[in-house]
Amino acid sequence: MLPQALVALSLFLSAVQPASALWPQPRQITTDQTALKLSPGFDIKLTGIHNAPKDLTDAVSRTSSFLRKDKLEALVVDRGASSAKVVKAAKSLKALRVSLTGDSKTVKSISEEATLPLESRSESYTLTIPADGSDATLQANSTLGLFRGLTTFEQIWYELDGNTYTLQAPFDIVDSPAYPYRGLMLDTARNFFPVEDIKRTLDAMSWAKINTFHWHVVDSQSFPLQIPGFMELSQTAAYNSRAVYSPADVKDVVSYAAARGIDVIAEIDTPGHTAAIAKSHPEHIACPEASPWTQFANEPPAGQLRLANEQTTKFTSSLLTSAASLFKSHYFGTGGDEINLNCYAKDEQTQAELTAQNKTIDSALDAFTQASHKALKAVGKTPVVWEGKQTSLKNPHKYSSTSTEMLLVHPVTLDPETLVLVWISADNVKSVVDKGFKVIHAANDYFYLDCGGGGWVGQNVLGNSWCDPFKTWQKAYSFDPLANLTPDQHHLVQGGQHLLWTEQSSPSNLDSTVWPRAATSAEVFWSGPGGDVGAALPRLHDLAYRYKQRGVRAISLQPEWCALRPGKCDLNA
Amino acid sequence: MLPQALVALSLFLSAVQPASALWPQPRQITTDQTALKLSPGFDIKLTGIHNAPKDLTDAVSRTSSFLRKDKLEALVVDRGASSAKVVKAAKSLKALRVSLTGDSKTVKSISEEATLPLESRSESYTLTIPADGSDATLQANSTLGLFRGLTTFEQIWYELDGNTYTLQAPFDIVDSPAYPYRGLMLDTARNFFPVEDIKRTLDAMSWAKINTFHWHVVDSQSFPLQIPGFMELSQTAAYNSRAVYSPADVKDVVSYAAARGIDVIAEIDTPGHTAAIAKSHPEHIACPEASPWTQFANEPPAGQLRLANEQTTKFTSSLLTSAASLFKSHYFGTGGDEINLNCYAKDEQTQAELTAQNKTIDSALDAFTQASHKALKAVGKTPVVWEGKQTSLKNPHKYSSTSTEMLLVHPVTLDPETLVLVWISADNVKSVVDKGFKVIHAANDYFYLDCGGGGWVGQNVLGNSWCDPFKTWQKAYSFDPLANLTPDQHHLVQGGQHLLWTEQSSPSNLDSTVWPRAATSAEVFWSGPGGDVGAALPRLHDLAYRYKQRGVRAISLQPEWCALRPGKCDLNA
Known part of the structure; x- marks a missing residue:
């Protein structure tokens, strides 16, 4: 758990400068404005997890699939076209290294972790995506935490001209739920x-x-x-x-x-x-x-x-x-x-x-x-x-x-x-x-x-x-x-x-x-x-559009004109 | 146009004894309680319509297709199962004969009729389905009217054990819209x-x-x-x-x-x-x-x-x-x-x-x-x-x-x-x-x-x-x-x-x-x-269920328990 003040600070900062379209918002996140794209051979590597549970390797496969198939264009007026040069010149991320902290001899499956009593579950994780093309890392003390981190990782990327990219690297995320x-x-x-x-x-x-x-x-x-x-x-x-x-x-x-x-x-x-x-x-x-x-x-x-x-x-x-x-x-x-x-x-x-x-x-x-x-x-x-x-x-x-x-x-x-x-x-x-x-x-x-x-x-x-x-x-x-x-x-x-x-x-x-x-x-x-509704809306649009890309019929919360122009349809805009 | 009194009478009668699940309710309809099923070789025959417009023959094909594919079970608790014997023993309808009244030399297509000025359109038709297995007849003075009649015909039938049947033959319908x-x-x-x-x-x-x-x-x-x-x-x-x-x-x-x-x-x-x-x-x-x-x-x-x-x-x-x-x-x-x-x-x-x-x-x-x-x-x-x-x-x-x-x-x-x-x-x-x-x-x-x-x-x-x-x-x-x-x-x-x-x-x-x-x-x-909401509800359920059978995601207006038991979920039931 983060100290309350730091949580409040990170929420405040994200409201001023929406860092990304992650939903739910991580408890602690820092990002910047460097472009980064996934390498054509991008891979998610389980490192140091012997006998990885099948539901974890399946989850990794699903994440890889979403990274290829989401093809979500950024929700901006030109759907990202004006960033084409920047994306083309961006460094490539070759791998996400996934590892467990703590004792790896007693690895539980996601399924086992998810069905523990509420007070016994751990869903926390840390996710780091450097901007320089060196490998990203995802760490947790449970496979359930790794799964939550994979879910976050999937939400970072947009599609443009066959590239899967972000404009907001690097990412440093330390995350865990406020309530079980x-x-x-x-x-x-x-x-x-x-x-x-x-x-x-x-x-x-x-x-x-x-x-x-x-x-x-x-x-x-x-x-x-x-x-x-x-x-x-x-x-x-x-x-x-x-x-x-x-x-x-x-x-x-x-x-x-x-x-x-x-x-x-x-x-x-x-x-x-x-x-x-x-x-x-x-x-x-x-x-x-x-x-x-x-x-x-x-x-x-x-x-x-x-x-x-x-x-x-x-x-x-x-x-x-x-x-x-x-x-x-x-x-x-x-x-x-x-x-x-x-x-x-x-x-x-x-x-x-x-x-x-x-x-x-x-x-x-x-x-x-x-x-x-x-x-x-x-x-x-x-x-x-x-x-x-x-x-x-x-x-x-x-x-x-x-x-x-x-x-x-x-x-x-x-x-x-x-x-x-x-x-x-x-x-x-x-x-x-x-x-x-x-x-x-x-x-x-x-x-x-x-x-x-x-x-x-x-x-x-x-x-x-x-x-x-x-x-x-x-x-x-x-x-x-x-x-x-x-x-x-x-x-x-x-x-x-x-x-x-x-x-x-x-x-x-x-x-x-x-x-x-x-x-x-x-x-x-x-x-x-305590999140701000206005700051949340663009991220919620993003989630809804991503759901539609994945075959879930999420509704449009606003005319697309508004979805592409954060804040322009606010009551006092 | 029917005299107002007759319209009122027919609405009153249908409220007492819901004749069928037609929607919209025809302006004038009489039915009874004889079972009738479609013959395996059931056919829709355009009679006396030379050079039938393609949109009319296409409409006939769509009706034939709905009759085969709707496979809507009756909205009753047993979905019609208790009528199995009656349906098995029912007479078979071999054909619907479709014809135009009036001058057949100047046949307009449905498309032409549908795009005339409002005051020039005719959508009226008469549909007769005898209970004795003799051919049904659909007549109108326009192809547009015939199309409306085909739409009515499609709504009459339910599915049970491979039979397409009604329990409410004969049908005598004289229909036309109240408003253009x-x-x-x-x-x-x-x-x-x-x-x-x-x-x-x-x-x-x-x-x-x-x-x-x-x-x-x-x-x-x-x-x-x-x-x-x-x-x-x-x-x-x-x-x-x-x-x-x-x-x-x-x-x-x-x-x-x-x-x-x-x-x-x-x-x-x-x-x-x-x-x-x-x-x-x-x-x-x-x-x-x-x-x-x-x-x-x-x-x-x-x-x-x-x-x-x-x-x-x-x-x-x-x-x-x-x-x-x-x-x-x-x-x-x-x-x-x-x-x-x-x-x-x-x-x-x-x-x-x-x-x-x-x-x-x-x-x-x-x-x-x-x-x-x-x-x-x-x-x-x-x-x-x-x-x-x-x-x-x-x-x-x-x-x-x-x-x-x-x-x-x-x-x-x-x-x-x-x-x-x-x-x-x-x-x-x-x-x-x-x-x-x-x-x-x-x-x-x-x-x-x-x-x-x-x-x-x-x-x-x-x-x-x-x-x-x-x-x-x-x-x-x-x-x-x-x-x-x-x-x-x-x-x-x-x-x-x-x-x-x-x-x-x-x-x-x-x-x-x-x-x-x-x-x-x-x-x-x-x-x-002036229709009664309570009497309309079972027919509207029927329409919604039929829409779902045809791939249109109509919502459920009530729990299915209610849809199968007309009146039981009324406020004062």
Whole structure:
């Protein structure tokens, strides 16, 4: 970690003289203005790494491929043409030497490093690119750190007349993330996403150094996950027999992600958001598809696990542990959001069970949650939960105001290691941290990618999205992860993420809804907050244009006229 | 045209018992519940059409191809599986017989029919599909009408176990549009769209019977149109040498569109929105790229034609007529929106010219407009203009409040044949119609596809789109084209359109921003207004799913759970 003053200084300098189009901005970077190009025989050499892990050599191959194929022209009016002479005369870089610091006898793969507990990962690296043509060097104390450095190296170069060049050598970069968790959540239950779309998203995430894919894999609308021992769930509640993730698919996604420095935290939301389970196990579900749904759930269809039933509690624990076994991650999401009290009030069985056990909903929820969390911990998983306070009328989630949240309203006992996703409002973070929990920032008022897309509930002519307006990249970029917290609470903030709920999203608009917006939280939680929106914009353009070169349909943030003229389209330009 | 009562009746009946997933809904349709499938040797036969135009036989081939390749499963929970027996036992349809009514000696091509003046086109057709397996018939008095009927025929069929079937035979359809103009506007100047993206959009438009591509081809940010005699404009102000539309490209787009029943109305906005011209003709442009742009234009860069200069006026007329010669259409857009008065006030040359000619801005604008319109009329083109009233503070377009509009503020003399696009507010239609002009509905408060996408101007952290919120398909669908008008004014309403300004759009999000939303105005202006949003939704899902089958990235309007269960996700379900 850099001293805060030096970080602030480097951010300030980069704002005055944008050093490069790197995204996220490295924590410490110095550059100058010498042209340098890649030699035709440019090579990336792993030096001193015996038995280099395959995912590291694969990563090197991908970097080499991007260097050849990106062919991104500089985002200036003439797309670099006026630099032709300078580039032609520039020195050539022949090699990037990649090496590990520390004990090279115990080299872990990127995949192993990426799936360690958050506190055990090292993503730091140093990258030096001299201006005189002598070899560049990339060093780290982990293969994961080397991978992050390769990602940075890829972003340095532009294309002109067959040359791959920079005008800003030399580079001296010392980099490490400000926060250990930088994520993206995708809901694959409201609408289904084939594995190829997920993989393309994982690639794009890795290019912005996002290290967690939070996979909201099932929900009330569909259950695409095939879980050993629970195949009837996907058989009856997947949208169709092709809209499923088999154990082989999951393994594929998990290993593809891990090789790109990404941990996959899957989530099976409980006890709410479980209507799909009623298709094969009606005995476990209260108020399945009850009507009118507005009284029983925040969105259709209604249906919640019978939290006071012993068999349902066992079923849930068994389901979660079996599902968790498909994933490498140390973490697994159990949900806990939007529990509809009316659903349980109207479920005669649940009411009878509460009475028989002399329990309230609160104590039943506590017991239910503790049972499933205990089961997950027994198989080595740390739970991840959604938290918030009771939905206020001012900000009703979706269309109902009868839902509630676990942690802040009900006295649910959670292990202090539990990761708590704060989604209803960034203002709730303080209350969660005050209870001593680790938090992941996931506030809808900053990071929900689906807000502002219009209302989707039928027969609601003048409706718009429940969390209007659209959450701009600028809003996300202005987020302060430490707002209202005391210095001794700062360590509880693990990071944050953008999120895509997919009531109105599908493969058709996945890329365009996510990119480049989701890269802004990646920078907030890697580089640290406080960056200037105006200084960030040219770099974000650069990232978006590079994504397009790589086949990810990132949107245009401005007319190209503006993208080629930094600052000219600022409000006061 | 059907008597109004019968139209109303048929809409009412279809709401009670959705007859089919046709979009736009035919004006008159009766169906029943007999299964029918296409024979393996199903054929579309042109009968009695000697020397059938190539664009008609091509259209028949495309229909045959869609019938084979759509492979759309019915949007019901089991995707049609429970109908397997019924479909297997269904009668087979061997042929669709296609014929022209009236004088077959003077058969015009679809392309000729589609580019006639609005009042001269006939798009009506009758389509009969018996349930007993006897041949279906499609009749019209124009090839354009036949093409519309083919488009309807394509939407009738679903796929199951290799069968292409309907459960709703017989069909009796008598159809014709409520309004002659149903359009889509695309701005190709803020960001560039390759011809292939335009062609895909034209295909998608034709599937919803949209008949006008309003091509806002150039603007202040870039000038991609190559115009004979004015090649310097695109040479200096296209984004790059590949981001241009050559005369051959234009011919390609125009003929591709016409063959699909679409007239291409191009637009070169004047006198505002012309900064790009300053790159090659600085002598014609006032306040080019003036700073701060907020004082000189509604968005960057500033720059307007020197409307009081004789040479500039001649240049403009010549430019417009040369550009218009590239297009078949009888119409050509000359703009007229967002004229910035401060730009002219600060331009010493314009002020000197006004003084010398003893003109006000109003009288200069009148003379300038009349000159270019006269030139266009001399080459057979009817002008299309943007109109509105002075931008109010309540609804400032983009970020400036100093702009004004031609017709309602300035006493500009326009030919009564001029088509007037009303964009600032649907409330302005009445004032334009009161002046006796023909109007095209293009209100931003209903039809702007770019609203709600976030603010794009730099250094505006909390900004959102100027026309927030997002304009939902439901809002567009609820539009009343005749609001506030007297019966004797109804004939002045020519139709309407959705519009995509592309400050934040590019090929990455073209399809997902436009479809299926833009199909809602297509139905309002084909079927007539007053349709029920709840009854429309299942049909709109069907259209969107069919678009996806055809390679157009239409978005999901709801979770698939809802799409397969009509009504279940309504607000009060």
